[in-house]
């Protein structure tokens with residue numbers, strides 16, 4: 001898995017779209033790749049901030065903004 005693929009998987013992970021197998025592959029990459037681990041942790045913290053620990057679906061607009069912000073962050077680091 002490349003970092004770019006991992007990034008896409010992280011987005012899907014938090015959207016609840018990953019199968020258990022896909023999660024396992026992603027976790028393997030995170031274990032080897034500090035950068036993606038940071039992206040993963042940052043995403044979780046951002047989501048927690050939005051949701052304040054409540055369990056409710058993230059509004060679509062928040063979700064797409066989050067994806068955009070992450071993509072920018074990722075592309076900055078990758079270049």
Ligand SMILES: [Zn+2]
Nearest residue numbers: 003006033036
């Ligand atoms: Zn990576």
